[in-house]
Amino acid sequence: MTDTVAQPSVADAKAAPDTMAWDSGLRRLMMIYLPLGCFVLILLFPFYWMAITSFKPNAELMNYKEHNPFWITSPTLAHIKHLLFDTAYPRWLWTTMLVAVGSTTLSLIASTLAAYAIERLRFRGSPYVGLGIYLAYLVPPSILFIPLATVVVQFGLFDSPMALILVYPTFLVPFCTWLLIGYFKSIPYELEECALVDGATRLQILRRITLPLAVPGLISAGIFSFTLSWNEFIYALAFIQSGANKTVPVAILTELVTGDVYQWGALMAGSLLGSLPVAIFYSLFVDYYVSSLTGAVKE
Amino acid sequence: MSVTTLPPLALAHRQPSWLVRLFDYKPFLVVMCLAPAIGLLAVFLTYPLGLGIWLAFTDTTIGRKGDFVGFENFQYLLTDSLWWNAVFYSVVYTGIATFGKFALGFWLALLLNNHFPFKSLLRAIILLPWIVPTVLSALAFWWIYDPQFSIISYLLVDVLHVRSTNIDFLGSPWPARFSLIAANIWRGIPFVAISLLAGLQTISPSLYEAAMLDGASAWQRFRYITFPMMMPILAIVMTFSIIFTFTDFQLVYAITRGGPGNSTHLLATLAFQRGIAGGELGEGAAIAVSMIPFLVFATLFSYFGLARRKWQQGESND
Numbered sequence: 001m002t003d004t005v006a007q008p009s010v011a012d013a014k015a016a017p018d019t020m021a022w023d024s025g026l027r028r029l030m031m032i033y034l035p036l037g038c039f040v041l042i043l044l045f046p047f048y049w050m051a052i053t054s055f056k057p058n059a060e061l062m063n064y065k066e067h068n069p070f071w072i073t074s075p076t077l078a079h080i081k082h083l084l085f086d087t088a089y090p091r092w093l094w095t096t097m098l099v100a101v102g103s104t105t106l107s108l109i110a111s112t113l114a115a116y117a118i119e120r121l122r123f124r125g126s127p128y129v130g131l132g133i134y135l136a137y138l139v140p141p142s143i144l145f146i147p148l149a150t151v152v153v154q155f156g157l158f159d160s161p162m163a164l165i166l167v168y169p170t171f172l173v174p175f176c177t178w179l180l181i182g183y184f185k186s187i188p189y190e191l192e193e194c195a196l197v198d199g200a201t202r203l204q205i206l207r208r209i210t211l212p213l214a215v216p217g218l219i220s221a222g223i224f225s226f227t228l229s230w231n232e233f234i235y236a237l238a239f240i241q242s243g244a245n246k247t248v249p250v251a252i253l254t255e256l257v258t259g260d261v262y263q264w265g266a267l268m269a270g271s272l273l274g275s276l277p278v279a280i281f282y283s284l285f286v287d288y289y290v291s292s293l294t295g296a297v298k299e
Numbered sequence: 300m301s302v303t304t305l306p307p308l309a310l311a312h313r314q315p316s317w318l319v320r321l322f323d324y325k326p327f328l329v330v331m332c333l334a335p336a337i338g339l340l341a342v343f344l345t346y347p348l349g350l351g352i353w354l355a356f357t358d359t360t361i362g363r364k365g366d367f368v369g370f371e372n373f374q375y376l377l378t379d380s381l382w383w384n385a386v387f388y389s390v391v392y393t394g395i396a397t398f399g400k401f402a403l404g405f406w407l408a409l410l411l412n413n414h415f416p417f418k419s420l421l422r423a424i425i426l427l428p429w430i431v432p433t434v435l436s437a438l439a440f441w442w443i444y445d446p447q448f449s450i451i452s453y454l455l456v457d458v459l460h461v462r463s464t465n466i467d468f469l470g471s472p473w474p475a476r477f478s479l480i481a482a483n484i485w486r487g488i489p490f491v492a493i494s495l496l497a498g499l500q501t502i503s504p505s506l507y508e509a510a511m512l513d514g515a516s517a518w519q520r521f522r523y524i525t526f527p528m529m530m531p532i533l534a535i536v537m538t539f540s541i542i543f544t545f546t547d548f549q550l551v552y553a554i555t556r557g558g559p560g561n562s563t564h565l566l567a568t569l570a571f572q573r574g575i576a577g578g579e580l581g582e583g584a585a586i587a588v589s590m591i592p593f594l595v596f597a598t599l600f601s602y603f604g605l606a607r608r609k610w611q612q613g614e615s616n617d
Contacts, residue, residue, distance in 0.1 A: 036410050039403075040421065043428050043488065046439040049450060053442065064453050110335035117332035121325060129333065136340050138598070139348060142546035142567035143590060146574040146583045147351035148343065150359075170344040173336050201323045231432040233549045234567075238575050249434040253553055264442050271435035282430045286423040289430070293493055 047275075054079050054269035061264055079265035080273070087256065088244055089270065096230060096247040097277070099161050103168035104225040108218065111173045115180035116206055120192065130181060137174035144170070145238045152239050159241045167239070168229045175228070176221040179292055183217030184210065220292035223285045227278050248274040354584035361578040372585035382586065385564040389593070392480055392565060393545045399484040400540060401533075404491025409525075411492065412499045422493065429489040437553035440482040444468035444554070472562035475555055479563055483550055491536060498532035499525070534602050541597045546590060566590050 053061065055075040060067045067073055083089045117123070118130045148167060149158075157163035187210060195205045211218070236247045243255055252270045256263070282289060321327055355372055359365030376382040411422060428436060443450055445468075452465035468478045502525065510520050548567040551557065557564040557572060564572070566586055574583015 032410055032413050032415065035406070036421070039407050039410070039488075040424060043425060043485070046436055046443060046485070047427065047431070049443060050436075050439040062448065064448065064457065069448075069450060069453055106339075110339055113332040114336035117329050121329050121332065123325070123329045129337075133336065133340070136344055138542060139344060140542055140546035140594075142548050142570070143351065143587045144344065144347050146570065146580055146587055147347040147354055149575060150350065150354070150580065151343070151347050166339070167343050169339045173339060177336060201319060202325070202328055203322050227430060231434075233432070233434050233552075234571070237552075238571070249432045249549075252438065253434055264445075264448075267438055268442060271438045274435050275431040278430055278432070279427070282427070283423070286419075286426075289426065290422065290493060290497075293426075293490070293497075 050268045050272050050275075053264055054272045056265060058265060079263075079269035082266055083269050083273065087266075088251070089248075089273070091244055092246055092248045092251040093273070093277075095161055095245055096249075096274075099164045099168070099236075099247060100226050100229040102161075102165035103172060103229045104222055106165060107169040107172035107176055107225055108222055110169060111176035111180055111221065112211070112214075112218070114173070115177045115184055116210065118177070119181045119184040120189075120206075120210065121202070130177075133174050133177050137171065137178070141171065141232075141234050145234050148235070149238050158239060159245060161240075161245055163239045164229075164232075164236055164247070167235050168232060172225045172228060176225060179221045179224070180214065180217050183214045183220075187213045216288065216291075219285065220288040223281060223288055224292045226281065227289075230278050351584050352588055354581055355588040356585075357581045359580040359584075361580060365581050368581070372582050373589070375582070376585060376589060381561055381564065381569065382589075384561060385566045385569040385586075386589075386593075388476060388563060389545055389565045389590075391476070392483070392547070393541060393597070396480050396483040396487065396544050397537065397541055399480070400487035400491050400544075401537065403484065404488045405495055407488060407492035408495035408499055409521075411496050422496075426489045426493055428486050429493075433486060433549045434553045436486065437482060437550050440478075440485075441469075441554045444478050446470060469555055470559060472559060475559060475563050479551055479554060482554065483544065483547065486550070487540065487544070491540065494536045495529065495532065498529050502528045537601045538598050541601055542594055545593060545597060 052070070052072060055077070056072050057074060057076045057078065060073060114129075114133065118126045118133075152158050152163045152167070155163075157166070191209055191213070192205050195209055200208070231249065232247075233249050236250045237254075240246050240250065243251070246255065248270075252267065252274060256267055256270055322331070354365075356367055356369060357365035358368050358371070407425070411418070411425070442448075446465065449465060449468060451468075452462075455462045456465060467474060469475045506524050506528075507520055510524055515523070545565075546567050547565055548571065551563055551565050551568050552571070555563045557568050566589065570583045570586035570590075573579050573586060577583070
C-alpha cells in the first residue's frame with residue numbers, strides 16, 4: 001500500500017524538480033508570508049499612527065493636502081512637553097505605578113500562599129477551593145463595579161488609590177493562583193518529602209525549596225498582574241474622582257479630552273507614554289508572557 | 300551520611316518554640332495560607348456580587364439608602380427601549396466580534412505554526428495589541444475614525460480614489476457599531492491566536508504523517524485532525540472571550556460613550572451611565588444583573604456545545 005502512495009510523488013519530483021520548487025516557493029509566499037504580512041501591518045498600524053501623531057506639529061496633523069500623513073516633515077516634542085509640564089501627567093504615571101506595584105505585590109503574596117495550600121498541603125476539599133477561586137475569575141468587573149463602589153464608600157476608601165490596590169486582587173488572585181498551581185505541580189514532590197524527612201517545617205519547605213524552584217512562575221504571575229492592573233479601567237473610573245489621584249488610562253480620557261476640538265497630538269503622546277512602561281516590561285519578559293498566557297488557558 | 304546530618308536537625312526539632320509548632324500544624328497552616336486570598340475575594344468579590352443582586356431589587360441612589368421594591372427595576376427595564384437597544388447591540392457585538400476574532404485568530408495561529416525565520420520575534424510583536432492598555436489603543440482608533448482626518452478615509456479618497464467623500468465612522472448608528480466591532484476584533488486577535496497556537500503545538504505530528512500516508516488533503520487534515528484536537532482549548536478560550544466581550548466597557552466608553560443617539564450602548568456602559576454617572580445605583584445594578592443570564596447561557600452554550608465531543612468520548616482523550 002505504501003508503494004502505491006509513494007510512487008506518484010516520486011514521479012512528480014523526477015519530472016519537474018525546478019517547477020516544483022518554484023511553485024512551492026510562490027505558494028509559500030502567497031499562503032503564508034502575504035497573509036502574515038497583512039496581519040502584522042494591521043495589528044501594528046494603530047501604534048505607528050499613535051507614535052507618528054505624537055511627534056507631529058499641529059499644522060501637519062490637520063493638513064493632509066500638503067503633508068504626507070504617513071510621515072513627519074518637521075518632528076516636534078511640543079506635545080510631550082505640554083503633557084509633562086502643563087498637565088498632571090507625571091502624577092498620574094506615579095499613581096498608576098503605585099497602584100500596579102501595590103496590587104501586584106498583594107495578589108502575589110495571597111495567591112502564592114493559596115496555591116501552596118491547595119496544591120501541596122492537600123487538605124480535604126482542596127480541589128473545591130481551587131474550583132471556587134477559578135470561578136471567581138469568570139465574574140467580570142462590569143457586573144461588580146456598582147456594588148463595589150458602595151463597598152468602597154463604606155470602607156471610606158473612595159477617591160483613594162488604596163481602594164484600587166485592594167480591589168484589583170479580585171481579578172489578579174484567581175489568575176495568579178491558577179498559574180502558580182500549575183507551576184507547583186511541575187515541581188517534584190520528592191524534593192519536599194526529602195526536606196520533611198530531614199525535619200524541615202512546612203514554612204521552611206515553602207521558603208527554601210518550593211519558592212526558589214517556582215521563580216519562573218512567580219515572574220510570570222507578577223508581570224502579568226502588573227500589566228493587568230496597569231491596564232485596568234472601569235474600577236479606576238468609578239472609584240476615583242479627583243484629578244490628581246487618577247490612573248493614566250482614566251486621566252487621559254477624562255482630563256485630556258476637553259472641549260469640541262480634541263488635541264490629538266497631546267492625546268496620542270499621552271497614550272504612547274502610558275503604553276511605554278508595559279511595552280518595555282513586555283519586551284524584557286516576552287517568553288514569560290507567552291508561557292503565562294498559554295499556561296493559564298491550558299490549566 | 301544521614302548519621303552526620305541527623306543530630307543538629309533532630310536537636311532543632313526537639314525544642315521548637317510553640318509558634319513554629321503552631322505553623323507546622325497542618326490545619327492551622329492551611330487556614331493561614333488560604334486566609335489572604337479567600338478574605339480578599341470574599342470581601343471584594345462575593346460580598347459585592349450578593350450586594351449587587353440585592354441593590355437590583357431596591358431603589359437606592361447615591362447618598363440615599365433604598366428600600367426593597369421587588370421586581371420594579373426589572374419591570375421598568377423591560378419597557379425601556381434603551382435597555383432593549385443595549386441588549387440588542389451587546390448580542391450583535393459579542394456575536395460578530397467573537398466570530399471575527401476566532402476566524403482571524405485561528406488563521407493567524409495556523410500561519411504562525413509554520414517554520415520561518417524570526418518566528419519568536421513575530422509572535423512577540425503580534426501580542427502587542429493585547430498588552431497595551433485598551434483605553435489607550437481605543438484612543439488611537441478614535442483618532443483613526445476621526446470624521447475629518449481619518450487616515451482610512453484619506454487612503455480611500457485621496458490615495459486609492461475609491462470613494463469621493465470621507466467615511467463618517469462614528470456619526471451614524473450602524474457605521475459606529477461596526478467601527479467598534481472592528482476595534483474589538485483588532486484587540487482580540489492576538490489573545491486568540493497565541494492561545495490557539497499553544498494548542499496547535501501540542502498536536503502530535505505523527506497524526507498528520509499518518510493522514511498524509513493515507514492520502515488526506517490539506518483541508519481533510521484540518522477538518523479531521525486539527526479541528527477536533529483543538530476543540531477543548533477552543534471551548535475554553537471561546538468561553539473566556541464571550542464573557543469578556545459581552546461585558547466589554549472600555550472600548551465603547553472610550554470611543555463613542557454610547558453615542559450617536561445611544562445606539563452603541565452595551566449593557567455595561569448603560570449600567571455605568573445610569574448607576575454611577577446618573578446616581579441611580581439600584582437601576583444600574585439591575586442592568587448589571589440582567590447581564591448574568593446571558594453570560595450563564597453563553598458560557599454553557601460555548602462550553603458544552605464545543606466540548607460535547609470530549610465528554611461523549613469520555614475523559615480519556617484529554
